[in-house]
Amino acid sequence: AAxxxxxxxxxxxxxxxxxxxxxxxxxxxxxxYWYQQGPGQDPQFLISFYEKMxxxxxxxxxxxxxxxxxxxxxELNMSSLELGDSALYFCASSGRLxxxxxxxxxxxxxxxx
Amino acid sequence: DQQVKQNSPxxxxxxxxxxxxxxxxxxxxxxxxxxxxxxxxxxxxFLISISSIKxxxxxxxxxxxxxxxxxxxxxxxxxSQPGDSAVYFCAASGPLSGxxxxxxxxxxxxxxxxx
Numbered sequence: 001a002a003x004x005x006x007x008x009x010x011x012x013x014x015x016x017x018x019x020x021x022x023x024x025x026x027x028x029x030x031x032x033y034w035y036q037q038g039p040g041q042d043p044q045f046l047i048s049f050y051e052k053m054x055x056x057x058x059x060x061x062x063x064x065x066x067x068x069x070x071x072x073x074x075e076l077n078m079s080s081l082e083l084g085d086s087a088l089y090f091c092a093s094s095g096r097l098x099x100x101x102x103x104x105x106x107x108x109x110x111x112x113x
Numbered sequence: 114d115q116q117v118k119q120n121s122p123x124x125x126x127x128x129x130x131x132x133x134x135x136x137x138x139x140x141x142x143x144x145x146x147x148x149x150x151x152x153x154x155x156x157x158x159f160l161i162s163i164s165s166i167k168x169x170x171x172x173x174x175x176x177x178x179x180x181x182x183x184x185x186x187x188x189x190x191x192x193s194q195p196g197d198s199a200v201y202f203c204a205a206s207g208p209l210s211g212x213x214x215x216x217x218x219x220x221x222x223x224x225x226x227x228x
Contacts, residue, residue, distance in 0.1 A: 043202070044218075048215060105156050
């Protein structure tokens with residue numbers, strides 16, 4: 001079965017640079033979530049989109065923005081990168097039911113030097 | 114303040130025996146609970162879930178129990194296999210103002226199944 005696809009899998013950037021992470025949800029899933037997992041921490045919710053509209057916002061810095069496109073893929077844009085942004089970034093997708101399970105992608109490991 | 118807590122950072126179990134992973138939550142608005150398994154450098158893999166209208170859900174070797182009055186859930190793995198060795202995350206969600214439901218994760222429990 002098709003899973004959530006994230007690209008790139010690994011990314012190295014320098015401080016103050018920008019980065020764009022991409023997420024392709026499972027086909028027919030219309031909701032996308034972004035999570036950040038720092039070293040030794042549990043995943044923290046950043047932001048979600050339902051039917052191409054922002055749905056909920058968590059602990060996402062103002063330097064970050066995201067959107068969901070007409071084909072339901074989503075991009076997380078990160079600007080003015082800081083060392084503390086180094087983390088695993090997971091995307092998850094779910095279907096239409098209120099309690100639909102979220103399925104996670106393999107993650108993008110971002111390292112900021 | 115952590116709303117979902119996994120108080121045991123690690124657990125070791127002999128192959129063939131039962132593994133019991135525990136999770137406590139504080140937010141009474143949570144109404145859907147999930148367990149994920151995670152290997153290093155991979156995304157969380159969904160294992161099993163339970164709605165707050167139930168107290169038990171079973172899927173093969175995995176059973177999740179929910180005690181709403183105690184705000185406690187547990188994952189039982191029987192029999193445990195070496196391939197079950199991974200970090201297990203408990204997660205919870207509840208009705209929010211938006212249309213999508215964010216997950217709140219516990220800190221994870223490292224399960225090691227010894228051959």
